[in-house]
Amino acid sequence: MKEIRYIGGIKEAIREEMERDSRVVLIGEDVGKPGGSFGASRGLIEQFGPDRVIDTPISEAGFMGMAAGAAACGMRPVVEIMFMDFMTVCMDGVVNQIAKMRYMFGSRFSMPIVIRTPCGGGLNAGPQHSQCLEAWFAHVPGLKVVMPSTPYDVKGIMKSAIRDDNPVIVVENKALHALKGSIPEEEYVIPLGRADIKRTGSDVTVVATSRMVHESLKAAEILSAENIQVEIIDPVTISPWDKDRVFQSIAKTHRLVVAHEAVKQCGIGAEISAVVAEELMDELDAPIVRVGAPFVPVPFSLEQAYLPNAKDVVAGVRKVLEKTF
Amino acid sequence: MATFNRDQLVEFYTRMIRIRMVEEKLMEVFSNGEIPGFIHVCIGQEATPVAVCSHLDATDYMANTHRGHGHALAKGIRATDFMAELFGRKNGPCRGRSGSMHLADPDLGILGANGIVGGGIPIACGAALSAKYFKNNRVAVCFFGEGATGEGTFHESLNLAAVLNLPVVFICENNQWAEFTPQTVHMGIRDVAERAAAYGIPGVAIPNDFFRIHEEAGKSIATARTGGGPSLIEVQSLRWHGHFVGDAQKYRNPENIETAMSADCIADFLQRLYADNHITHEEAEGIRKQVQEEILSAVEYARNSPLPDPSELLEELWV
Numbered sequence: 001m002k003e004i005r006y007i008g009g010i011k012e013a014i015r016e017e018m019e020r021d022s023r024v025v026l027i028g029e030d031v032g033k034p035g036g037s038f039g040a041s042r043g044l045i046e047q048f049g050p051d052r053v054i055d056t057p058i059s060e061a062g063f064m065g066m067a068a069g070a071a072a073c074g075m076r077p078v079v080e081i082m083f084m085d086f087m088t089v090c091m092d093g094v095v096n097q098i099a100k101m102r103y104m105f106g107s108r109f110s111m112p113i114v115i116r117t118p119c120g121g122g123l124n125a126g127p128q129h130s131q132c133l134e135a136w137f138a139h140v141p142g143l144k145v146v147m148p149s150t151p152y153d154v155k156g157i158m159k160s161a162i163r164d165d166n167p168v169i170v171v172e173n174k175a176l177h178a179l180k181g182s183i184p185e186e187e188y189v190i191p192l193g194r195a196d197i198k199r200t201g202s203d204v205t206v207v208a209t210s211r212m213v214h215e216s217l218k219a220a221e222i223l224s225a226e227n228i229q230v231e232i233i234d235p236v237t238i239s240p241w242d243k244d245r246v247f248q249s250i251a252k253t254h255r256l257v258v259a260h261e262a263v264k265q266c267g268i269g270a271e272i273s274a275v276v277a278e279e280l281m282d283e284l285d286a287p288i289v290r291v292g293a294p295f296v297p298v299p300f301s302l303e304q305a306y307l308p309n310a311k312d313v314v315a316g317v318r319k320v321l322e323k324t325f
Numbered sequence: 326m327a328t329f330n331r332d333q334l335v336e337f338y339t340r341m342i343r344i345r346m347v348e349e350k351l352m353e354v355f356s357n358g359e360i361p362g363f364i365h366v367c368i369g370q371e372a373t374p375v376a377v378c379s380h381l382d383a384t385d386y387m388a389n390t391h392r393g394h395g396h397a398l399a400k401g402i403r404a405t406d407f408m409a410e411l412f413g414r415k416n417g418p419c420r421g422r423s424g425s426m427h428l429a430d431p432d433l434g435i436l437g438a439n440g441i442v443g444g445g446i447p448i449a450c451g452a453a454l455s456a457k458y459f460k461n462n463r464v465a466v467c468f469f470g471e472g473a474t475g476e477g478t479f480h481e482s483l484n485l486a487a488v489l490n491l492p493v494v495f496i497c498e499n500n501q502w503a504e505f506t507p508q509t510v511h512m513g514i515r516d517v518a519e520r521a522a523a524y525g526i527p528g529v530a531i532p533n534d535f536f537r538i539h540e541e542a543g544k545s546i547a548t549a550r551t552g553g554g555p556s557l558i559e560v561q562s563l564r565w566h567g568h569f570v571g572d573a574q575k576y577r578n579p580e581n582i583e584t585a586m587s588a589d590c591i592a593d594f595l596q597r598l599y600a601d602n603h604i605t606h607e608e609a610e611g612i613r614k615q616v617q618e619e620i621l622s623a624v625e626y627a628r629n630s631p632l633p634d635p636s637e638l639l640e641e642l643w644v
């Protein structure tokens with residue numbers, strides 16, 4: 001095992017996959033010499049050269065569409081979108097082209113593209129640099145969406161994403177970039193679509209994504225002092241998400257809290273809650289509780305008040321324990 | 326013209342008249358209700374795809390637009406495959422999932438017509454990037470209208486192609502109408518080709534004349550193929566028909582329509598062939614008849630082809 005930061009996990013994954021497969025190229029702004037805004041590609045241009053680490057003009061719509069064409073013609077682009085908020089300017093490429101090209105052309109093309117992009121608050125970067133927009137993409141048929149929460153997960157799933165023949169959006173969280181964790185020295189991959197049990201418990205299931213996994217772990221510590229045992233399931237992949245594992249946990253705890261950093265309204269939590277309500281109602285002992293951000297843009301100075309945290313998860317767990325059908 | 330032999334000229338004519346007659350047939354079957362959705366015909370603009378694609382191999386790439394029947398036919402799609410897809414049949418190259426506005430065929434380098442104005446332009450850049458990366462000597466061409474040049478993707482793509490020195494040729498088919506809006510309303514310049522200068526790439530505006538288009542496309546494609554980078558060709562014409570089949574064109578002055586129809590790139594081409602005794606009227610008529618039969622049998626083929634089964638609905642979203 002070795003210690004690595006989350007951002008290092010991303011870089012190792014990209015480097016190893018570029019070494020493994022010459023069709024893998026990196027495309028984005030500042031990905032060359034500067035190594036990307038958060039350093040995820042530092043050193044890669046020196047190793048692989050400018051044909052494989054393609055520094056582009058500031059033109060997300062242009063290079064996202066370019067990645068679509070490149071993938072359709074045999075390359076395996078990894079596209080960096082500097083902040084998830086900027087996905088808005090290349091939505092056509094992502095939603096109308098990349099997501100649809102396999103299905104609408106009768107499976108004649110394969111579209112092996114990875115889009116990696118940091119979401120989330122924590123840097124006081126304000127309403128246009130802090131959003132969590134994953135639900136938008138999970139809503140589009142054809143895109144896979146992952147939200148790894150640890151250095152171990154991000155490295156393993158990024159490698160799978162690059163090897164996958166479908167478009168995958170890897171949503172990082174900026175607040176996790178510096179997080180340290182241990183990973184094996186040897187190569188490993190984490191399959192897409194499989195949830196991970198981050199903590200076992202018998203009283204309440206908390207399905208938490210990305211940064212909220214860590215807040216939920218803190219919450220679980222607090223609650224365990226009161227003898228409340230929380231089980232934390234990290235879906236890792238949010239589209240398609242691992243229904244079986246979530247259902248198994250609920251079958252054990254009979255209570256569900258879903259926690260994410262994105263605004264609660266129409267979030268991933270809404271989808272998970274709705275599926276559980278539709279298909280597993282009989283197992284529930286109490287109404288489902290969602291934890292998420294309030295329905296406002298991410299404010300610059302009130303960021304701490306805005307961001308959901310461990311306290312909110314604790315409150316959510318208490319609420320779901322309070323009521324019984 | 327001296328550089329072409331008779332067989333080549335006859336072939337060019339055949340390809341242009343095939344597009345014209347396919348479009349005429351489609352207008353008929355669409356109006357009969359045999360094809361659902363929208364149909365955008367390219368009548369009056371046939372010279373461009375034929376002239377451009379005559380420089381391409383099947384392995385070269387092409388991205389195009391909603392007005393894309395001519396491009397696909399010029400790139401070599403078989404009339405039967407084409408009709409089957411437009412009729413939404415299972416044996417179309419996209420299994421009936423694309424229809425007119427999204428027709429693609431990777432075997433012919435056809436990366437897809439696009440329902441999004443400007444959507445295909447960066448995709449062509451990506452195909453060109455792959456050609457450069459794999460050093461396979463291919464080029465990409467991209468067809469789009471003058472309306473698309475208002476989109477960010479057009480500008481971003483020209484800039485990307487220029488800075489990455491991509492083997493791509495941008496072909497603007499300027500028919501002076503973007504849906505219901507004339508060029509004068511949405512563009513401060515007359516020649517789209519001027520826009521190329523802003524990105525440091527060559528741009529030319531030429532009339533809707535087969536020989537001129539052939540010549541310019543030949544130069545641009547050869548330049549791209551030999552590492553000389555991208556360029557832009559604008560072909561200026563005037564849209565004959567409505568934006569889509571069934572468009573009553575209430576927004577358009579009848580004189581504008583008359584003017585459009587009085588300029589015919591195919592008739593002009595044929596006149597030159599007659600004048601130089603490359604072809605007789607009987608031969609030209611013979612070609613028309615042959616093409617007519619080919620189209621009728623393609624339509625019959627499509628009509629008799631099976632529709633996709635609803636059980637296929639969920640198939641192959643992902644690999």
Ligand SMILES: Cc1ncc(C[n+]2csc(CCOP(=O)(O)OP(=O)(O)O)c2C)c(N)n1
Nearest residue numbers: 392440441442470471472473500502503504
């Ligand atoms: C992004 C986008 N905006 C608007 C439309 C609606 N639309 C379809 S075709 C068209 C006009 C396009 O004009 P032009 O690019 O000149 O092509 P032409 O139809 O003349 O061939 C418009 C506005 C669309 N399909 N996509």
